[in-house]
Amino acid sequence: MHKYILMLVFALTVISCGTDTDAGEFVVGSDYLAVSNKVIMIDTVTVEMSTINFDSLVTSSQSRILVGNYEDPIFGKIKSNGYFELAGSSYSLASTGSDTESVNYVFDSISMILKYDNYYYGDTTKVQTFDIHRVTQKIKPNTDDDSFYNNSSVSYSNDILGTISYKPRPTEKDSINIKMDNTFGEELFQKIKKREITGLTNLTEYLKGLVLVPSITNSSSIVGFNTKSVVRMYYSKYQSDDENTYHIDFTISDAVKQFNSISSDKTGTLIQNLPISSSKLSSSLTNRQGFIQSGAGVACRIDFPNIKQLKYISEKGAIVDAQLILKPVNNTYSEQYPLQDSLRVYVADNLNRISAPLANSAGSAVYGLLNKKSDEFNENIGYTISVGGFLQKEMWKQTDSKSALILTLPGISKSVNRIVLGDQKHLNNKIQLKVYYISY
Numbered sequence: 164m165h166k167y168i169l170m171l172v173f174a175l176t177v178i179s180c181g182t183d184t185d186a187g188e189f190v191v192g193s194d195y196l197a198v199s200n201k202v203i204m205i206d207t208v209t210v211e212m213s214t215i216n217f218d219s220l221v222t223s224s225q226s227r228i229l230v231g232n233y234e235d236p237i238f239g240k241i242k243s244n245g246y247f248e249l250a251g252s253s254y255s256l257a258s259t260g261s262d263t264e265s266v267n268y269v270f271d272s273i274s275m276i277l278k279y280d281n282y283y284y285g286d287t288t289k290v291q292t293f294d295i296h297r298v299t300q301k302i303k304p305n306t307d308d309d310s311f312y313n314n315s316s317v318s319y320s321n322d323i324l325g326t327i328s329y330k331p332r333p334t335e336k337d338s339i340n341i342k343m344d345n346t347f348g349e350e351l352f353q354k355i356k357k358r359e360i361t362g363l364t365n366l367t368e369y370l371k372g373l374v375l376v377p378s379i380t381n382s383s384s385i386v387g388f389n390t391k392s393v394v395r396m397y398y399s400k401y402q403s404d405d406e407n408t409y410h411i412d413f414t415i416s417d418a419v420k421q422f423n424s425i426s427s428d429k430t431g432t433l434i435q436n437l438p439i440s441s442s443k444l445s446s447s448l449t450n451r452q453g454f455i456q457s458g459a460g461v462a463c464r465i466d467f468p469n470i471k472q473l474k475y476i477s478e479k480g481a482i483v484d485a486q487l488i489l490k491p492v493n494n495t496y497s498e499q500y501p502l503q504d505s506l507r508v509y510v511a512d513n514l515n516r517i518s519a520p521l522a523n524s525a526g527s528a529v530y531g532l533l534n535k536k537s538d539e540f541n542e543n544i545g546y547t548i549s550v551g552g553f554l555q556k557e558m559w560k561q562t563d564s565k566s567a568l569i570l571t572l573p574g575i576s577k578s579v580n581r582i583v584l585g586d587q588k589h590l591n592n593k594i595q596l597k598v599y600y601i602s603y
Contacts, residue, residue, distance in 0.1 A: 231385035273348030282387030311422030506531030
């Protein structure tokens with residue numbers, strides 16, 4: 164009798180309903196398989212969704228220069244400046260051995276050659292404009308961890324060394340070429356010619372770095388460029404039969420000193436009041452939705468407040484599997500704002516401090532995998548995450564502490580992709596949790 168009272172309490176508390184499942188159709192460990200064993204599927208356990216905002220993300224050493232800005236209809240305005248320090252491929256002019264030969268060399272031109280890395284987000288059919296500025300402060304990373312963050316910045320001059328307006332073609336072209344200011348190029352050339360710059364130390368004293376800054380009024384996408392991009396200075400011999408053109412490349416040799424400063428203005432959006440990083444914004448306050456945006460540090464938090472009630476179903480029982488299915492909200496994704504193939508999943512405490520990636524019994528990271536098979540109403544499109552092991556541990560915790568899951572997109576530090584997910588009470592795109600529980 165006591166057992167049935169406990170099961171009734173559980174039903175009222177967790178609002179769970181169970182449906183008998185043929186144990187022969189559900190694969191579990193052989194130790195559980197017995198005539199008296201019973202597997203039930205519970206699909207109404209309470210799942211809470213909220214949105215959080217990380218303090219900062221490491222954006223240095225990501226092998227990608229992110230440049231651009233656009234206004235997102237859901238997430239607001241997002242912008243990325245790309246900073247980097249340069250090192251010379253050489254610090255002397257071409258020579259055949261004559262001490263006076265360098266006198267005959269003259270400066271021709273200087274350009275930045277930016278190589279696409281095939282990443283882009285936003286509307287690349289529209290013209291994008293950005294400028295090259297000279298950094299006026301030494302590019303020096305955080306001394307605690309030798310990193311720069313999405314909210315890091317370095318002062319730079321208002322003077323423009325180069326500008327370009329173009330329609331991005333990141334999957335069709337290799338690179339873009341930006342002609343830079345001749346006065347700047349001539350000065351750099353003369354310092355090398357006169358041996359005033361003979362190495363990296365001299366160079367960074369004169370040229371601390373560059374930053375690519377998108378136009379606020381003329382940009383509608385963010386584009387990724389390869390860190391193998393170069394600033395190329397061309398020179399030649401004056402009044403000589405030598406028709407060769409020579410050049411010196413200035414490259415990004417130190418990955419730590421290349422970072423992207425990514426800013427976000429959420430004014431007027433559902434998540435404009437995101438709290439500090441140790442708190443959360445309930446989906447009940449954001450139209451029954453959770454939000455994720457890479458680069459800006461926006462992530463989705465999933466809580467299971469009543470999971471410990473499951474242990475009262477039977478004297479002996481276990482969660483043998485559980486599937487969490489998350490549905491992107493209709494009309495929030497498109498060709499311009501595509502869904503990514505997976506979600507990254509982390510375990511965190513009540514203050515959103517991540518302890519580790521969610522892992523399976525073999526210790527491998529668990530991802531949310533996208534089902535792309537759509538139907539007329541996109542009801543089948545969603546991400547499935549295996550959370551059985553996590554919920555089993557939460558159910559049998561001896562302390563009152565509870566862990567949650569934090570969802571982000573891959574490449575959180577070097578992209579600006581985003582997604583909107585429906586919570587358990589969303590009208591059309593409800594999150595689902597299917598728990599398979601065996602009593603034995």
